[in-house]
Amino acid sequence: MAKTNEVVSNISLSSWDYISPEFEIVHPDSSFPNMIIGDINNCYWSYLRRDIPHKWYVDRDEPFIGFLNRDEAHILYNTALKFAGKKALEIGCLRGWSACHLALGGVELDVIDPFLAREAVYESISHSLRLANVLDSVNLVAGYSPQKVEELAKQLQCKWSLIFIDGDHESPAPLNDTIVCEPLAEDDALILFHDLTSPDVAQGLDYLKEKGWNTIIYQTMQIMGAAWRGNVEPVKHQPDPQINWNLPEHLKHYSVSGL
Secondary structure, three states: OOOOOOOEOOOOOOOOOOOOOOOOEOOHHHHOOOEEEOOHHHOOOOOOOOOOOOOOEEEOOEEEEEOOOHHHHHHHHHHHHHOOOOEEEEEOOOOOHHHHHHHHOOOEEEEEEHHHHOHHHHHHHHHHHHHOOOHHHEEEEEOOOOHHHHHHHHHHOOOEEEEEEOOOOOOOHHHHHHHHHHHHEEEEEEEEEOOOOOHHHHHHHHHHHHOOOEEEEEOOOOOEEEEEEOOOOOOOOOOOOOOOOOOOHHHOOOOEOOO
16 A cells, blocks of 8 residues: 555555546555444444445444545545645544545645544544644644634634535534535635435535535435535546446435536
C-alpha cells in the first residue's frame, strides 16, 4: 500500500470496495487502527441500505455506526481537491474518517461535533489526523450545530467554500443545519450531504434546490448529494455497474450523476 497521504494509482481493493473510475485515490487506513469491516446486522437504523454489498466500515468501539464507505469517502476527497486551499466546514465527524479525506484534499477544514467534547474522542480523532499528516489543517470544535456554526463564523470572520453536512440525521436537524450554512457559504460554493436514504436528511438538499441551487445525487450505498452555486462544479461519479440501483421515492425528482 502507498503511504497515507499519497495518491494511489493501482491499489488492490476488493470488488465490493468500489471506487468510481477516474477518481484520484488515497488510502489512509493505517491512520485508523480501530477501523474494521462492520456487520450490518449490528445497525438498526432503518435507512441503512443492507442490500448494497459494498463494505461497511465502523470503529470497533462503536460497531453500530458506519463510516462513509470507500466510494463515498472518495467523493469527499475528489471534491476537496477542487477546493484546495479554501475554507471548508464539516458538521459531524464521527471518528474523523471523513475529515481526513477532506483534509487530504487540501482544504482548510473546520469540524463541528458535540462528541469532540469527550476527551477520548478528541484524542482518537487527533491521533488519526496526525498520522495522516493533516492535523495542522484541521480545526476541531466541540459543539452543537446550528448554534456553533454561527458562533464559529463570527469568531473566524469567514465563510466556507465547501461544506459537508453529516450531523444529526433526525428532523429537523438536517434542515436546520442547511438553513444556517446557506448564508455562510461563499458565492462560489458546494454543499455535500450523506445518508440521503433518509427523508429527514433529504430535507436539507430539498431546501437548497428550492432556493435555486444546482443539485445532483450520487448513487452510493447511503446516497450522497451535492448542491452548488457560482463558478464551481461537482465531481462526476459513476455508480458501481455491478449493482442494480434504485432511488427511494423522495429522491426520484433528482438527477443522478453518471446515469
